[in-house]
Every structure is written in structure tokens, then in C-alpha cells.
Amino acid sequence: MFSVTCVAPVNIALIKYWGKRNEDLILPINDSVSMTLRTDELCAETTITASESFYSNKMWLNGEEVPFEENTRILRCLNEVHRLAICAGSQKIPLSWKIHVKSFNNFPTAAGLASSAAGYACLVYSLACLYGIPVNDQLTTVARQGSGSACRSLYGGFVQWHRGNLDSGCDSVAKQVVSSKFWPNMHLIILVVNDQRKNTGSTLGMQRSVQTSQLIQHRADKVVPERVNQLKTAIHKHDFDTFAKITMKDSNQFHAIAMDTYPPCVYMNETSHSIVSFVHDFNELMGSSLIAYTFDAGPNACLYVLEENIPKLIYAINKAFPNDEESADYLRGIPLSNLDIQSKTKDNIFREKMELLKIQQKNTLKYIIHTKVGEGPRLLRANAR
Ligand SMILES: Nc1ncnc2c1ncn2[C@@H]1O[C@H](COP(=O)(O)OP(=O)(O)OP(=O)(O)O)[C@@H](O)[C@H]1O
Numbered sequence: 001m002f003s004v005t006c007v008a009p010v011n012i013a014l015i016k017y018w019g020k021r022n023e024d025l026i027l028p029i030n031d032s033v034s035m036t037l038r039t040d041e042l043c044a045e046t047t048i049t050a051s052e053s054f055y056s057n058k059m060w061l062n063g064e065e066v067p068f069e070e071n072t073r074i075l076r077c078l079n080e081v082h083r084l085a086i087c088a089g090s091q092k093i094p095l096s097w098k099i100h101v102k103s104f105n106n107f108p109t110a111a112g113l114a115s116s117a118a119g120y121a122c123l124v125y126s127l128a129c130l131y132g133i134p135v136n137d138q139l140t141t142v143a144r145q146g147s148g149s150a151c152r153s154l155y156g157g158f159v160q161w162h163r164g165n166l167d168s169g170c171d172s173v174a175k176q177v178v179s180s181k182f183w184p185n186m187h188l189i190i191l192v193v194n195d196q197r198k199n200t201g202s203t204l205g206m207q208r209s210v211q212t213s214q215l216i217q218h219r220a221d222k223v224v225p226e227r228v229n230q231l232k233t234a235i236h237k238h239d240f241d242t243f244a245k246i247t248m249k250d251s252n253q254f255h256a257i258a259m260d261t262y263p264p265c266v267y268m269n270e271t272s273h274s275i276v277s278f279v280h281d282f283n284e285l286m287g288s289s290l291i292a293y294t295f296d297a298g299p300n301a302c303l304y305v306l307e308e309n310i311p312k313l314i315y316a317i318n319k320a321f322p323n324d325e326e327s328a329d330y331l332r333g334i335p336l337s338n339l340d341i342q343s344k345t346k347d348n349i350f351r352e353k354m355e356l357l358k359i360q361q362k363n364t365l366k367y368i369i370h371t372k373v374g375e376g377p378r379l380l381r382a383n384a385r
């Protein structure tokens, strides 16, 4: 009996993947670029056991058994890893042995917080560790077939998923742009507006967009290629202002396409839109873009911010989105206590500016997660008995 336990991170796209040119192989119509988050706050943890005595493949997600043999995405990942093991001549364990997969997410599943990205990246990475095959660009083509965005979670830092041109999908791979060490003070504040299961999943939503949106092809052909280059240049130069503008514009364009879909996919809600206004008001008052928002297929806001600007941002969030609770349950993740938020209340000019922010109703945010750029998946344990 062999078993491995691994963790894999979530990634949040700056340039969004939305639309497939091949549904089975999960081949996208455009490149995308993301930032991988550290695993301390958001991760999937997966244990895979292979044994000669298991009769069938089984899987449990967050403690509940879920179908394995009926899930074509999981089967495809397993078959592809087997194929790579054969190609690599790896004979660590017999491919005929059945496996049991147990996976947990330490955050809400299927709520628009990229659980499928962390989950499939963790599954594929764990299979690679189990069968002794290397983690490289080829492995990202396997994670891609679990969930498109999962291919980007196999690397840390900033990652580009190249759409590729081949029908086989061999060139539709993720590659690291820069490691997490390159911009270590890049943090993320997630404003959780709703952590319930969402209405239209990404898979169905983007399928409908490809079929009905007249804007989507223009985005893929004309807008994204230029944006990807500009964003990568901004990352290489540590140019937060440009990084922020591109990120916000791309989030807005993705939601414009979701709305151009027929029937429309409405992912953002009233609170999401008030967060957008808040960020623009804050940046305007500060005289440059200190925060960038992005929204995936749900109402929750991901705010990119440099570490040195977090005290200002948290002060402003508390002002504009007042909350009765200030417990650890409301402010989750990297502790804010060691950040000098109080000193901002003594800065008169800053305080006066913050008086101009529009105040929302109390308790509109459910909770806040503070995290930062992080590394790719890692092996926690391996056992042989
Ligand atoms: N740890 C995991 N291991 C394996 N599969 C997982 C795991 N977590 C989630 N999944 C799969 O991903 C599905 C959820 O994907 P879905 O795209 O609906 O939500 P999401 O990834 O949280 O949101 P989004 O992709 O819009 O950010 C689950 O139903 C399950 O099939």
C-alpha cells in the first residue's frame, strides 16, 4: 500500500479565462494570467492511497463520498497521469492498483473561490507524486483537463496559461511568469459577500457565452493578447498602477461578456458594485491606484494591494462597510494586528479624505480573508506499507 498527501493553492485570475474552443480537452479561446495564493489561508489537501487490495476507485470530498467512475474529468486526469507514467517508464507502483482519494478544502467549495482550481491541481500533483512523474509544463495539460483554471495552480507566483494552437491541446500549457519571491509584498484581501453555492457554474456560463455573446470573440482575438503583454511588463517592472488598471478593466470586461450572454450570467450583486465604486473612490482620493479589484464567477471581491497600503485599505473598508463584529472570525488570515492601522486614524489628512467615502449599510460583508502571493503545490507526506 502506498499513500501520498499533498496541498495545492488557489489562484485568482488577473486576465480571465472565459470560453473554450474544445469542451472535452478544455482548450480555451484566450490566454489567461493569474496570481497563486499561499496555502495557509486557502488550499485543497488531498491524500491518495493505492492498494492491491482495493476493489474500485473511490473519492471523498470534504468527508462525503462523491462519484469517481462517473466523473469524466477525474477519470481523464487519472488516465492522463497513467499515460505520462508509462512514457516516463516509471514503475513506482502498478497502474492496475485501484486508488482511494480523500480531499478537503479549508474554505467554501463551489462558491466562486476557485475550489475547482485548487482541487484538481491537488489531485493531479498528488497522482504525479504517487506514480513518480515530474512536475512540468506537460503535467499542467493534465490539470487543465480537470478544470481549466487548475493548470495555473501547479505553479506559484504569477502564471500564464497559454491557449495554444494545436487541436491535441499539447501546447495549451501553464508557465510561470515570475516566482512568488519576485513581488513578495503583493497581498490579497478577499471581501466575502456570499459563500454559498453559486447559480450558474463557470463551465456552463462560459459555454453559453461562446454560443451567444457577440463580444467574446473580439475580446479573445483583439483585447486579451495586448493585455497579457502589458500586464506581464507591469509585473516585471513592479508597476502596481498599470497592474491595477489592467486587472480592473479585465474583470469589468469579463462581467460585460457574462451580461452579453443570452440568457445573461449575473455574477456580481449590489454589494459587488458598491465595492467597485468604493475602490475607484479610494484610488481617486489617494491620487493613484493603490487597490485593484477583480471578481470571478460570483459576487466576492478580490482586492490586490501592496503590503504597505493594507493599513489604509483596512481603515477605509471598516469606514465604508461598517461591521458589528471585529472578531477573528470576521477578519481571517494573515493577522492585521501587527499592521499599524491605528496610526492612520491620527493622520489628519488621510482621515479627512476618508470622510468623503460613501458609507454602506452595516454588516454587508460576511467576512474578510487576508492572504498573499504564494508557492505551488507541495508534498506533505509519503508512506509505503
Ligand atoms: N478538493 C477538491 N478535490 C477535487 N475536486 C474538487 C475539490 N474541490 C472542488 N472540486 C470540484 O470542483 C467543483 C466546484 O467547482 P466550481 O467551478 O463550481 O466552483 P469554484 O471552483 O469554487 O468556483 P470558480 O471556479 O468560479 O472560482 C466541485 O463540485 C468538485 O467537483
Ligand SMILES: C[C@@](O)(CCOP(=O)(O)OP(=O)(O)O)CC(=O)O
Pocket (backbone or CB within 6 Å): 012, 013, 015, 016, 017, 018, 026, 032, 116, 117, 146, 147, 148, 149, 150, 202, 203, 204, 296, 297
Ligand atoms: C471566472 C474564472 O474563474 C473561470 C474559471 O473557470 P473554471 O476553470 O472553473 O472552468 P472549467 O474549465 O469549465 O472547469 C476565470 C479564471 O479563473 O480565469
